[in-house]
Amino acid sequence: MDSFIDVPERLALKGVSRRDFMKxxxxxxxxLGLPMSFVPKIAHAVAKRPPVVWLHFAECTGCTESFIRSTHPWAADIILDTIDLAYHETIMAAAGDQAEEILEKTVKDNKGKFICIAEGAIPTKDKGVxxxxxxxxxxxxxxxxCKNxxxxxxxxxxxxxxxxxxxKPNPTECKSVAEAxxxxxxxxxxxxxxxDNMVATVVHFLLFGKMPAVDDLGRPLFAYGYLIHDNCPRRGHYENEEFVQEFGDEGAAKxxxxxxxGCAGPKTYHNCPKIKWNQGTNWPIxxxxxxxxxxxxxxxDEMAPFYVAK
Ligand code: SF4
Incomplete structure (x- = not known):
C-alpha cells in the first residue's frame, strides 16, 4: 500500500500541488457532508488505490466525459491517481486483445476485491446480441x-x-445493470x-470500508437525499408565485x-444546488x-415533454 507521503509526491510529478490535493x-x-476534521483522514484514505474496472455498455460515453473533463482542472489527475484504473476503454492505452487480457487478469487477480464502475444500459433481447x-x-x-x-x-x-x-419503444429491451x-x-x-459525486462515493468506500447509505433506488443519500426544489435559489420566487412564462421574458431576466x-425540480432528488457543475461555478437552474x-x-419517458408546465 502506498503511504500518504507518496500521494502528494506522485501528484507533484503531474503538476498538482499539495495545496490542490488538500483542496x-x-x-x-x-x-460527503463530513466535517473538515475528516480532511486529513481522506488524505490518508485515498492512498489505498483500489483496483477499478470501468465497463461501457449501451451509452453515449457522456458519463466518462463528465468524469474526466468537467471537474476542477487538477481533480482528474488526483482521481486517476487515487484509483488504480485497470480497465477503461475510453482512456486506456491498450486496445483489442491486449485490453481484454488486462480485464481478464484484473478480474482473476482481484476477485472480490476490485470496484466495478458500470456505464450504460444492457440490452437483453435475443440473449443480449x-x-x-x-x-x-x-x-x-x-x-x-460485476459478479466478481x-x-x-x-x-x-x-x-x-x-x-x-x-x-420507449426500447427495441433491444435495455435494462439497468442491476436488473439485467x-x-x-x-x-x-x-x-x-x-x-464530484462519483469520486466521493469511491472516497467514502476508502474512508469507511463500505459504500455510502442509499435510498430505496440505490442512490447515495449524501447526493440524492433531498429535492432540488428545497435548495433552489429561485425558491423564493416560487413562493411569491413569480414564474417565467416563456424563455426570454421579463421573468427570465429577473x-x-x-x-x-417545465422545471422538474419539485420531483427530482439531487445535490446540484449544493455542489453545482463546471468547477462549482454554476448549474442548469x-x-x-x-x-x-x-x-x-x-x-x-416520465419527465417528457420537456420545457412545458406539467
Ligand atoms: S420549480 Fe424549479 S426553478 Fe422553481 S423553485 Fe423549484 S426547483 Fe427552483
Missing amino acids: FCGLMATV YGKIHGKTFLEIGNHV ALATIAVGNCACSGGVAAA IGIKTVNLEGCPPNA GWCLLKV EAGHPCIGCSEPKFW
Whole structure:
C-alpha cells in the first residue's frame, strides 16, 4: 500500500500541488457532508488505490466525459491517481486483445476485491446480441465482471435505470445493470452524473470500508437525499408565485421560478444546488434552464415533454 507521503509526491510529478490535493480532500468532505476534521483522514484514505474496472455498455460515453473533463482542472489527475484504473476503454492505452487480457487478469487477480464502475444500459433481447465487445455480449461481460467485483457502482441514468437506451419503444429491451444481471448496485443517477459525486462515493468506500447509505433506488443519500426544489435559489420566487412564462421574458431576466417552463425540480432528488457543475461555478437552474429530472429513473419517458408546465 502506498503511504500518504507518496500521494502528494506522485501528484507533484503531474503538476498538482499539495495545496490542490488538500483542496480536493476538502471538496470530498463537503460533498460527503463530513466535517473538515475528516480532511486529513481522506488524505490518508485515498492512498489505498483500489483496483477499478470501468465497463461501457449501451451509452453515449457522456458519463466518462463528465468524469474526466468537467471537474476542477487538477481533480482528474488526483482521481486517476487515487484509483488504480485497470480497465477503461475510453482512456486506456491498450486496445483489442491486449485490453481484454488486462480485464481478464484484473478480474482473476482481484476477485472480490476490485470496484466495478458500470456505464450504460444492457440490452437483453435475443440473449443480449445487440451489444458486444470482443465477441462477448454486454450481458456476458456484466455477469462475469460485476459478479466478481467487491461492489458495482452504476454511473448515469442508463446504467442505473435504463436511460435513453431503455426509453420507449426500447427495441433491444435495455435494462439497468442491476436488473439485467440480478445484482445490487450503488446508483449514481444523472445524465450525466456529477463527477464530484462519483469520486466521493469511491472516497467514502476508502474512508469507511463500505459504500455510502442509499435510498430505496440505490442512490447515495449524501447526493440524492433531498429535492432540488428545497435548495433552489429561485425558491423564493416560487413562493411569491413569480414564474417565467416563456424563455426570454421579463421573468427570465429577473431570475424567477422556472416551473411554468417545465422545471422538474419539485420531483427530482439531487445535490446540484449544493455542489453545482463546471468547477462549482454554476448549474442548469442558476443558468436559466429548467431541471429536466435527469437523476430520476426513466426520466426520458416520465419527465417528457420537456420545457412545458406539467
Ligand atoms: S426553478 Fe424549479 S426547483 Fe427552483 S423553485 Fe422553481 S420549480 Fe423549484
